[in-house]
Amino acid sequence: MGITAKKRIVTCPTCGGESLYSPENEFRPFCSERCKNVDFGAWASESYRVESKPTTADLDADESPPKSH
Numbered sequence: 001m002g003i004t005a006k007k008r009i010v011t012c013p014t015c016g017g018e019s020l021y022s023p024e025n026e027f028r029p030f031c032s033e034r035c036k037n038v039d040f041g042a043w044a045s046e047s048y049r050v051e052s053k054p055t056t057a058d059l060d061a062d063e064s065p066p067k068s069h
């Protein structure tokens with residue numbers, strides 16, 4: 001049997017380049033680790049921004065010193 005695993009090429013969502021969609025490419029469907037990280041970082045910071053909105057205001061209110069001088 002001369003069955004060779006078919007190498008499937010997909011388009012990398014990040015850079016639009018060719019990406020090997022097979023178990024040997026652990027970053028699939030991305031073409032590389034860099035592309036995977038870029039995409040993940042994009043949505044991670046996007047949702048993070050919404051979550052961490054009140055932090056500054058909270059800190060500000062806490063820091064305001066009592067007027068006793």
Ligand SMILES: [Zn+2]
Nearest residue numbers: 012015031035
């Ligand atoms: Zn890529």
